[in-house]
Each structure stands twice: as C-alpha cells, then as structure tokens.
Amino acid sequence: MLGRVTTTFLFLAGxxxxxxxxxxxDENMIERLNPPNLRxxxxxxxxxxxxxPRTAYFRxxxxxxxGNVVGENDFARQAEQTxxxxxxxxxxxxxxxxxxIKITAYVVGFDFDVHQPLINExxxxxxxxxxxxxxxxxxxxxxxxxxxxxxxxxxVGLE
Numbered sequence: 001m002l003g004r005v006t007t008t009f010l011f012l013a014g015x016x017x018x019x020x021x022x023x024x025x026d027e028n029m030i031e032r033l034n035p036p037n038l039r040x041x042x043x044x045x046x047x048x049x050x051x052x053p054r055t056a057y058f059r060x061x062x063x064x065x066x067g068n069v070v071g072e073n074d075f076a077r078q079a080e081q082t083x084x085x086x087x088x089x090x091x092x093x094x095x096x097x098x099x100x101i102k103i104t105a106y107v108v109g110f111d112f113d114v115h116q117p118l119i120n121e122x123x124x125x126x127x128x129x130x131x132x133x134x135x136x137x138x139x140x141x142x143x144x145x146x147x148x149x150x151x152x153x154x155x156v157g158l159e
Contacts, residue, residue: 001028020077030101031155032131044135050101052157056093060085061143072147073105079150086154095156100133102155109149111141 029052032045062070062078063085071077090096133155143151 029159030098035088041132046130046134048101048134050157052101052159054100055101055159056095056156056158058089058156059151059153061145061148069145069147073149075149078148082150082152084106086152089154090156093156093158095158097111098131099156099158100154101157102134102136102153104136104138104153106138106140106143106151106153107149108140108142110137 029050031049031051033047033048033049034041035047036044038046060082064081065068069078070081090099093099097153143149
C-alpha cells in the first residue's frame, strides 16, 4: 500500500513539473540556479529567480468542489485530488507548471527511510532538463482538517 501511495504522489508531482514551456511560451521568466559549490539538486532547484512582475500564492488541499475531504486519511487519493486542485488553480491564473517558483508539500507522518527510495524511483523517468521549482517536503504531525494527510503551498509567477 505504501509503495502505491508514494508512487501515485510522485507520478502526479513529476507530471506537474515535466513541462518546460510556460503558458506564455517565454522560457526566460524564471531562472533556475544550482551552484556547483552546493550538492547536486535532487528533484528541485537550489535557487529560483523570478522575473515575473506579479506573484500568486495558494494552498491546495484534497477537497472536492462541495468542500468534502477526498479520501480521508488516504494519501494516494488525497495527493491525486490535491494536484487536480493545483491544476484548477493554475488554469484560473492562466499559468502552467513552468510558472511555479516554489512548492511546499506537507505530509503527515513522512518517513524518510521508507519514502526516499520510492521518491527516487518516482522521478527516475524525468528528462535531465526538467525545470523543477524550489521545493520542500515537510513532515508534520497533523494538518488543519480531520483526515487530511497531504496538502501543498504553491508560489506562482505571473505576467
């Protein structure tokens, strides 16, 4: 179960960041820097510089359109719903994955020893030039509503 759960999350996250052209077709609106004096980045960029004139911040959680928690305590279902909600928000903003500057994922009870090998597997098929945002995964004891085990905060650059 845990493998399926984590792989589902990583598949969704990987597909979220696999685009390399933003909604406006300009590849120079975000600079992604990875200084050689830092460890090589793994599925993220060390520094992201936005040249966008506006910035949007939003939270995406596993709620359906009626405000119900999807898949109470079910990581796989919640990751899927959360990334669907990210896509809806991005569409509303007129943005694409390339516009994402920073994403922070919050996971209840993340276990590094269990999840890290699956994370590496989940990103194994990404092209070498995948334009990752700055990214952080935070293990938390709980989130703001009963049964939620996954949510994200997203920072997006806009023209």
